[in-house]
Amino acid sequence: MAPKTLYDKIWDAHVAHQGEDGTCLLYIDRHLVHEVTSPQAFEGLRMSGRKVRAPEKTIAVPDHNVPTTLDRLKRIDNEESRIQVEALDKNAREFGVVYYPVDDIRQGIVHIIGPEQGWTLPGMTIVCGDSHTATHGAFGSLAHGIGTSEVEHVLATQTLIQKKSQNMRVEITGKLSQGVTAKDITLAVIGETGTAGGTGYVIEYCGEAIQSLSMEGRMTVCNMAIEGGARAGLIAPDETTFNYCNGRPNAPTGKLWGAAVDYWRTLFSDDTAHFDKTITLRGEDIAPVVTWGTSPEDVLPITAIVPAANDFNGGKVDAAQRSLDYMGLTPGTRLQDVEIDAVFIGSCTNGRIEDLRAAAEIVQGRKVQDGLIAMVVPGSGLVRLQAEEEGLAEIFKQAGFEWRLAGCSMCLGMNPDQLGPQVRCASTSNRNFEGRQGRGSRTHLMSPAMAAAAAVTGKLTDVRELM
Amino acid sequence: MEKFEKMTAIAAPMPLINIDTDMIIPKQFLKTIKRSGLGVSAFHEMRYQMDGTENPDFILNQGAYRNANIIVAGDNFGCGSSREHAPWALLDFGVRCVISTSFADIFYNNCFKNGILPVIVTDEELNLLMNDAEKGSNARMVIDLESQRIETSDGEVIKFDVDQHRKHCLINGLDDIGLTMEKMESIDSFEKKMAKNTPWI
Numbered sequence: 067m068a069p070k071t072l073y074d075k076i077w078d079a080h081v082a083h084q085g086e087d088g089t090c091l092l093y094i095d096r097h098l099v100h101e102v103t104s105p106q107a108f109e110g111l112r113m114s115g116r117k118v119r120a121p122e123k124t125i126a127v128p129d130h131n132v133p134t135t136l137d138r139l140k141r142i143d144n145e146e147s148r149i150q151v152e153a154l155d156k157n158a159r160e161f162g163v164v165y166y167p168v169d170d171i172r173q174g175i176v177h178i179i180g181p182e183q184g185w186t187l188p189g190m191t192i193v194c195g196d197s198h199t200a201t202h203g204a205f206g207s208l209a210h211g212i213g214t215s216e217v218e219h220v221l222a223t224q225t226l227i228q229k230k231s232q233n234m235r236v237e238i239t240g241k242l243s244q245g246v247t248a249k250d251i252t253l254a255v256i257g258e259t260g261t262a263g264g265t266g267y268v269i270e271y272c273g274e275a276i277q278s279l280s281m282e283g284r285m286t287v288c289n290m291a292i293e294g295g296a297r298a299g300l301i302a303p304d305e306t307t308f309n310y311c312n313g314r315p316n317a318p319t320g321k322l323w324g325a326a327v328d329y330w331r332t333l334f335s336d337d338t339a340h341f342d343k344t345i346t347l348r349g350e351d352i353a354p355v356v357t358w359g360t361s362p363e364d365v366l367p368i369t370a371i372v373p374a375a376n377d378f379n380g381g382k383v384d385a386a387q388r389s390l391d392y393m394g395l396t397p398g399t400r401l402q403d404v405e406i407d408a409v410f411i412g413s414c415t416n417g418r419i420e421d422l423r424a425a426a427e428i429v430q431g432r433k434v435q436d437g438l439i440a441m442v443v444p445g446s447g448l449v450r451l452q453a454e455e456e457g458l459a460e461i462f463k464q465a466g467f468e469w470r471l472a473g474c475s476m477c478l479g480m481n482p483d484q485l486g487p488q489v490r491c492a493s494t495s496n497r498n499f500e501g502r503q504g505r506g507s508r509t510h511l512m513s514p515a516m517a518a519a520a521a522v523t524g525k526l527t528d529v530r531e532l533m
Numbered sequence: 534m535e536k537f538e539k540m541t542a543i544a545a546p547m548p549l550i551n552i553d554t555d556m557i558i559p560k561q562f563l564k565t566i567k568r569s570g571l572g573v574s575a576f577h578e579m580r581y582q583m584d585g586t587e588n589p590d591f592i593l594n595q596g597a598y599r600n601a602n603i604i605v606a607g608d609n610f611g612c613g614s615s616r617e618h619a620p621w622a623l624l625d626f627g628v629r630c631v632i633s634t635s636f637a638d639i640f641y642n643n644c645f646k647n648g649i650l651p652v653i654v655t656d657e658e659l660n661l662l663m664n665d666a667e668k669g670s671n672a673r674m675v676i677d678l679e680s681q682r683i684e685t686s687d688g689e690v691i692k693f694d695v696d697q698h699r700k701h702c703l704i705n706g707l708d709d710i711g712l713t714m715e716k717m718e719s720i721d722s723f724e725k726k727m728a729k730n731t732p733w734i
Binding site: 082083085087089091093095102103105106109114116123130131144146147149150153187189190195196197199210211212213214215216218219222223224225227229261262265266295297317318322323325326329361381382384385388478479480487497499500501502505506 | 548549550551553555556559563564565566567568578607608609612613614616617620635636637638639642643696697698709713714716717719720723724727731732733734
């Protein structure tokens with residue numbers, strides 16, 4: 067048999083039909099649904115008299131619009147947000163899909179609760195009307211975002227019309243230095259490839275530094291594959307993966323568990339498998355990083371200075387100038403001298419328990435700088451509960467952080483958690499686009515430990531100095 | 534879905550690279566439960582000033598470009614989120630074709646589902662088309678999907694590639710779900726095989 071990549075293997079196992087022109091119908095094992103990208107799809111089903119083909123493989127949760135304040139179980143004030151959440155509630159119940167409503171302790175960001183509840187397992191195909199579906203690739207499953215028309219297509223047929231992508235391998239060799247995390251890896255890779263570098267590819271992350279990561283770290287890495295332009299990121303499953311999955315509510319048990327693990331052990335890229343593109347970074351070379359601009363590719367080590375537009379070439383010169391203007395930064399300024407106004411710890415990138423532990427470790431015994439907006443938003447109700455049991459919530463509260471309920475929150479500000487114009491935020495989220503956290507707001511992406519460090523100093527900070 | 538065959542229209546030049554989906558349609562407009570009505574909000578933060586008035590510097594607020602049906606854009610157009618609200622907003626504004634050197638994958642897909650043709654060209658071709666688009670109301674670009682040709686206002690011709698399945702669907706205005714429903718037997722038998730091979734799913 068010809069050698070195959072991990073992506074090839076998962077793809078081949080899911081082709082339900084192949085047309086003469088190579089267009090495939092790819093069978094979808096799990097379909098995650100949230101309130102923003104699904105109402106038009108359910109309406110489409112209703113208008114054409116179609117049903118959800120596999121409601122038991124369809125998991126719905128409201129996350130983008132939900133307030134994160136403690137009083138959220140009363141009505142959502144914003145009418146449009148309320149209508150959208152109510153529409154999901156109605157659609158989920160009417161079409162009989164698996165559903166975690168806002169008052170369920172298991173509610174949370176769709177990409178946090180999928181793995182948490184054991185819906186995400188190795189070797190699966192997973193889609194969601196959300197680009198950060200790439201997160202689930204951490205389990206060695208083929209997972210990517212789709213548009214609403216495709217959501218409707220999957221609801222109706224449990225398949226997706228697809229053409230195969232190319233294979234790209236991103237290897238991170240060696241070990242990470244102190245203060246360097248999964249977030250720094252994934253940002254460093256995007257800094258290397260650019261935001262279009264992965265377009266048309268599925269990325270497989272490998273190498274010692276990747277294998278050494280926990281499942282949560284791996285999810286952070288794969289989560290931002292989309293920021294590098296790749297539809298999906300993958301990491302081959304191993305004992306770390308199996309241990310994470312074992313005992314999850316929807317993971318197989320008994321004999322089925324054994325059969326599943328036997329199959330999952332076959333999911334790796336063969337030694338001589340062909341990759342169309344390979345990138346290698348040394349783990350030792352990666353520093354704690356932050357973004358300075360308005361594209362996730364605008365990545366620099368925290369020890370660097372703000373670049374000038376003419377440090378770049380081609381179309382990037384104008385784009386960089388626009389970014390500098392928008393971000394209110396002067397070339398030559400030390401990044402560590404940039405003062406911030408807000409800190410956001412959360413999102414599908416960094417809203418898991420290990421992220422909160424890493425942030426709490428820096429915050430413990432310290433105070434958030436006076437006048438800063440600072441909030442911690444756990445990725446799910448269960449993450450929140452665990453953080454409270456471990457005493458992390460208390461550490462954050464004592465330091466002066468707001469301790470919120472689960473949701474997407476200030477990652478994109480569809481709920482009331484938004485920043486004002488020119489407000490500068492150290493954020494653990496995934497996009498620093500213009501207006502992302504509120505019109506005119508300025509986002510610097512970084513790891514939870516780095517965001518925590520910025521909170522206590524009031525500036526972009528090298529976390530290693532606080533360790 | 535509306536058919537796309539051939540169009541002759543004004544093209545707006547937007548040379549900025551990495552025009553992302555948050556720029557095309559910011560978050561506050563994603564709260565709709567409908568597909569229509571987003572055109573007025575397309576490119577909202579570039580198009581309107583803080584007080585809600587039009588930003589005169591923005592291309593789509595200028596003269597003939599108010600009626601542009603084509604956008605010629607810098608590299609990596611549509612990067613960011615999977616929101617189909619981005620092509621819905623463009624379509625509702627009147628845009629039926631976007632030309633760039635590359636597109637983000639999900640946005641590219643979403644265009645075809647909504648009767649919008651995304652065309653990928655080389656750097657040199659983009660320069661040529663950008664210059665042509667900058668001529669404003671005096672210039673009309675022709676996009677012919679059948680023959681896979683763009684014709685500038687000066688009559689220069691650029692050929693482009695497009696996936697044949699997608700081309701077929703676009704020219705005929707076909708709905709994907711209907712086409713897939715015809716293959717239900719394949720899906721049924723695949724599901725039976727899966728239930729045996731990977732019963733834990």
